[in-house]
Amino acid sequence: MSKVFVLDTNKKPLAPTHPGNARRLLTEGKAAVYRRYPFTIILKREVSDVDKKPLRLKIDPGSKTTGIAIVNDDTGEIEFAAELQHRGQQIKSDLESRRAIRRGRRNRKTRYRQPRFDNRKRPEGWLPPSLMSRVYNITTWVRRLRNVCPIQAISMELVRFDTQAMQNPEISGTEYQQGELFGYEVREYLLEKFSRTCAYCGTTDVPLEIEHIIPKSREGSDCVSNLTIACRDCNLKKGVQTAEEFGYPQVQAQAKRPLKDTVAVNATRWKLYEQLQSTGLSVEVGTGGRTKFNRRQQNLPKTHWLDAACVGKSTPESLKVEGINPLKIIATGHGSRQMCRVDRFGFPRTKPKSVKRVKGFQTGDIVKAVVTKGKKIGTYIGRVAVRASGSFNIKTANRTIQGINHKYCRSLQQMDGYSYITGGAASSPRINSGVSAAKIL
Ligand SMILES: [Zn+2]
Incomplete structure (x- = not known):
């Protein structure tokens, strides 16, 4: 629950x-x-x-959706779960359209002029706004959840696999060498290294198997440098041949080349990690391989919030997931800066934007409207879109009701992005x- x-x-x-x-x-x-x-x-x-309960906030950052879960480390209870939907693509397209409009305007009657100032340098650690918005979304929710819940620690998935442990399995402990966990990490590693395609025929979107370049029957080792991924057909066809004999010497060479650390850590997650550390809580990092391993061990389906609950070594032996209803959080932003809508030639199409607040309401507020008269009698709870006339639209869970007078509305929660x-x-x-x-x- x-x-x-x-x-x-x-x-x-x-x-x-x-x-x-x-x-x-x-x-x-x-x-x-x-x-x-x-x-x-x-x-x-x-x-x-x-x-003090040992409550841990766990995060599985994704490019479109981030899973969030608050887990009690002692009992394995999930106290809260959410899926946070980002708006990176929207930000990107908004910025691109703004850039296009400005460019068009500048190019209309101007000659090219050399830039006069070298003030277009990006500060260190700069990330595109679409990526930064993801980081901000997550840090906002970490802050909000900390305001309402006594969170003791944070776990986040930082990398997909542990490159260090992969190349030196002997330093990473016995659990790593012998356990199943290694298999999950190796799989993720190989998938990344061979771009999720069969190393021999290049086919994608089929189940791929871990394959020994020099077969085990011919004393090939289990080291990652002797492993690749292949589709079922190629694996069978290759049989007891080495990759070279099979006609693919380049696979051998590629497997020997270690994967750079930078491939495994993406910039957004790294930025998020830095920001989470500044909260002062202890931040545990986990790998994608570990998350998958934990999830499979407990036979949990793949969802963003369950992935979040399975991040890191601290994950309890058994998570109590029954009856959990994850809250779906969708980043909407705080309105648009555009002063009026334009037609396809860039000319103003509507009147200038009027005030943001109408009769004390703002687009995005969650309101409860109890309509007592007219055709729309009923109670509606939902997100409001204000109009200057005072006649609002309310978007409830399943439909949008138009033309509800502001007099029937009562604010439940103010717009918060x-x-x-x-x-x-x-x-x-x-x-x-x-x-x-x-x-x-
Ligand atoms: Zn193949």
Whole structure:
């Protein structure tokens, strides 16, 4: 069961509680709803003695979606899970269209002029805005979750495989040499090295097998320098021949070449690692091979949030995943800077943008509208899109209702740059109870 975050009256984060307990506190008037997403209640009293649970925030950063999980290291309980959807592609295309418009404008009636100042240098550690947005998305959520939950440590997946351990397996301990873990890391390593294609026929999108370049029957070793990946057909066809005899001497050469560390660590993850270290919490790093190994051991399906829960060596023996409903968080940004829409020639098409706030509401706020009159009688909870006329659109979990008057709306949570979906089979949507209301969106 996903838990509910609890704050004391001074906004000190307490250990997350069971939703049933939260509902009881709310109905008894001992607590109030503090935030809808993630669902947080605030107690009406001060709590001084806090039992420290070993809560660990685990992150599996992805290019489109990042998995987030808060795991109790002792019990293996998952207290909270989320999937954070990034907007890197949107940022990239926005910047590209802005660049195109500016370029077009400059080129209209100007000659080329040499740049006068050498002020186009990028600072050290610069990353493109589309990549930085991912880092910012994650650090924002680390900060937000730390505000509502007493997190003791962080784990993140930093690399896909451990290059160091791969090349010197003898220094990495027995678990590494003999255990299955090594197999997972080796597989990831080989897939990366041979670009996820069969080393012989170059086919992709088929199951690839680990293959010995010099076969084991002819005293080939299990070292990574003697391994490659091949499709089933090539593997059978090659049989007891070496790669050279099979007609592919270059495979041998490629396998001998060690893979550079930089290939394994991507820049975004490295940046994130640096930023997480500045939180002051201990940051554990794990490899993709380890994540996969942990997940397979516990027979868990591949999802972003479960991958996150399986990151790192600290992962408990058995994770309790039943009934967890991950919160889907979608990065939306904070509106657009464009002053008005343009047609395909770049000429203004609409009136200049009017004020951002209308009748106290802003596009992206989550509102509850109780319509008592007219055709649209009903209760709607969702993300609002404001119009200057005061007649709003509300996007609920399954549809968009147009033309709801602002007078019927009440703000539940202000726009914070993200929209939310509580996925899966949500339990009976009772709108009036605070806890189930959170599940509707
Ligand atoms: Zn093949």
